[in-house]
Amino acid sequence: MEASGWASQALKDAKPDVFWWDRPDAPPVAAPLHESVNADLTVIGGGFTGLWAAIQALEEQPGLTVVVLEAERCGFGASSRNGGFCDSSLTHGLENGLSHWPDDLSTLVRMGRENLDAIDVAIDQHGIVADYHRAAEIDVATEPWHLESLLESHTTHAQYDFAVELLDGDSMRSRVHSPTYLGGLLRRSDMALVDPGRLSWGLRRAAESLGATIFEHTPARAISVNGTKVDVTTPGGTVRSERVLMATNAYPGPVRRPRRYVIPVYDHVLMTEPLSSEQMSSIGWNERDGIGDASNQFHYYRLTEDDRILWGGWDATYHFNNGLDPRHDQQDTTHGVLAKHFFETFPQLEGLRFTHRWGGPIATTTQFTATWGTTHKGRLTWVAGYTGLGVAASRFGARVGLDLAFGATTERTELEMVRKKPFPFPPEPLRWAGVQITRKAIQTSDSRDGKRGLWLRLLDRFGVGFDS
Numbered sequence: 001m002e003a004s005g006w007a008s009q010a011l012k013d014a015k016p017d018v019f020w021w022d023r024p025d026a027p028p029v030a031a032p033l034h035e036s037v038n039a040d041l042t043v044i045g046g047g048f049t050g051l052w053a054a055i056q057a058l059e060e061q062p063g064l065t066v067v068v069l070e071a072e073r074c075g076f077g078a079s080s081r082n083g084g085f086c087d088s089s090l091t092h093g094l095e096n097g098l099s100h101w102p103d104d105l106s107t108l109v110r111m112g113r114e115n116l117d118a119i120d121v122a123i124d125q126h127g128i129v130a131d132y133h134r135a136a137e138i139d140v141a142t143e144p145w146h147l148e149s150l151l152e153s154h155t156t157h158a159q160y161d162f163a164v165e166l167l168d169g170d171s172m173r174s175r176v177h178s179p180t181y182l183g184g185l186l187r188r189s190d191m192a193l194v195d196p197g198r199l200s201w202g203l204r205r206a207a208e209s210l211g212a213t214i215f216e217h218t219p220a221r222a223i224s225v226n227g228t229k230v231d232v233t234t235p236g237g238t239v240r241s242e243r244v245l246m247a248t249n250a251y252p253g254p255v256r257r258p259r260r261y262v263i264p265v266y267d268h269v270l271m272t273e274p275l276s277s278e279q280m281s282s283i284g285w286n287e288r289d290g291i292g293d294a295s296n297q298f299h300y301y302r303l304t305e306d307d308r309i310l311w312g313g314w315d316a317t318y319h320f321n322n323g324l325d326p327r328h329d330q331q332d333t334t335h336g337v338l339a340k341h342f343f344e345t346f347p348q349l350e351g352l353r354f355t356h357r358w359g360g361p362i363a364t365t366t367q368f369t370a371t372w373g374t375t376h377k378g379r380l381t382w383v384a385g386y387t388g389l390g391v392a393a394s395r396f397g398a399r400v401g402l403d404l405a406f407g408a409t410t411e412r413t414e415l416e417m418v419r420k421k422p423f424p425f426p427p428e429p430l431r432w433a434g435v436q437i438t439r440k441a442i443q444t445s446d447s448r449d450g451k452r453g454l455w456l457r458l459l460d461r462f463g464v465g466f467d468s
């Protein structure tokens with residue numbers, strides 16, 4: 001049987017559910033808001049950004065009254081669905097940072113490292129058990145043209161003091177046994193891996209232990225200014241507060257402004273059953289690095305604590321008019337292609353089954369990084385748009401959001417990335433058409449040894465793009 005045959009067998013019984021949340025240790029549901037309350041700070045959205053905002057606000061200003069409103073359960077969005085790659089980069093990778101903010105890049109790299117160090121400390125201080133550990137990451141070359149881009153990337157990373165090493169084909173294949181590997185760029189620094197489901201549960205507990213009040217199943221529906229205060233209306237009651245931080249990322253939330261700059265893009269993931277010790281020996285991977293391949297349309301994959309392989313990425317789908325729907329989580333074609341690629345990469349795992357398949361919305365901007373803004377006379381601050389690298393960056397996004405919400409001028413708020421908005425997406429139907437043309441152009445570029453056609457070169461010229 002070929003890879004596609006094994007893939008459909010392996011997917012047959014996969015549960016259409018997020019593995020990281022399909023566990024018995026979820027915290028109890030927090031009661032929804034059913035009265036009107038007052039607060040100093042209202043946070044809308046209980047993903048990583050919203051929870052880090054509550055935690056950092058309370059650590060800096062103990063005694064502050066902080067209310068978190070979450071439409072579903074804390075972590076329901078991208079925060080529980082991701083690959084758990086917790087990268088220090090605030091700029092969706094060093095190269096993307098260099099292309100947009102060359103003057104600020106050293107500062108951004110330093111801030112990213114400080115942010116990751118602060119996550120280490122917070123995990124420890126709050127006793128969060130989420131399989132969080134520093135890990136190396138490898139960009140693997142699976143096509144000859146990747147080797148040149150890894151060489152360039154090595155030079156760039158070395159300039160910014162990352163601990164990087166180029167691996168030739170033999171070294172790469174002896175580290176992780178795949179016949180598709182032609183080489184790799186190993187980065188030993190500035191990266192961690194985490195179980196994102198347990199991280200979202202742990203951050204929720206930490207926020208509560210510091211004094212935040214969390215309301216789940218409480219969607220914020222409307223915002224209005226009331227004198228010096230802002231009212232956030234939910235189905236069961238209103239929260240009146242001095243300031244609001246909206247952290248709904250790919251989800252629209254009650255304020256429309258971010259929709260010009262941020263669009264939801266679905267990314268999909270598979271999780272295998274635990275590998276036996278023989279299967280583990282057949283793939284090597286003793287260092288348990290996080291791995292991504294070097295194509296524009298890339299896969300990311302890693303081992304879990306119990307020796308499963310999480311395998312995700314490759315295709316990123318946009319649905320007309322910023323479409324969001326739980327049905328988009330399950331895409332037979334995308335999951336099928338992902339499964340086929342899995343067995344092409346690890347043919348020795350023939351017979352291994354996938355236990356879970358899911359997807360979720362990534363919020364992307366034309367610069368692939370978070371963007372911030374304020375509305376309602378400066379009383380509401382929003383942050384969104386980390387693209388596929390928000391696990392660590394969301395803590396920084398929240399930190400900047402708090403600076404803006406409390407009117408503080410800091411080194412962070414002076415960054416060009418914070419001060420200037422990305423190029424907006426055009427309105428529909430141009431938005432949908434533009435994304436489809438760009439996706440097609442990216443696929444073509446990958447099939448032409450990475451050569452960028454006219455459309456991608458035009459976008460590069462304007463400093464805009466589409467990624468996951």
Ligand SMILES: Cc1cc2nc3c(=O)[nH]c(=O)nc-3n(C[C@H](O)[C@H](O)[C@H](O)COP(=O)(O)OP(=O)(O)OC[C@H]3O[C@@H](n4cnc5c(N)ncnc54)[C@H](O)[C@@H]3O)c2cc1C
Pocket residue numbers: 044045046047048049050069070071072073074075076077078079080081082083084085086087218219220221247248249250251252253254267268269312359360361362384386387388389390391392393394
């Ligand atoms: C499949 C996938 C894989 C990914 N892999 C990685 C990875 O390996 N590494 C990495 O760094 N990043 C990854 N990301 C991106 C990363 O997960 C996100 O950038 C990050 O989790 C964003 O956190 P957030 O809190 O801003 O958004 P979210 O986690 O989406 O949280 C937003 C919250 O707001 C709530 N909400 C929405 N509307 C309302 C409302 N009106 N009222 C109240 N609440 C509301 C939602 O229910 C949700 O809980 C991935 C994302 C996906 C989808």
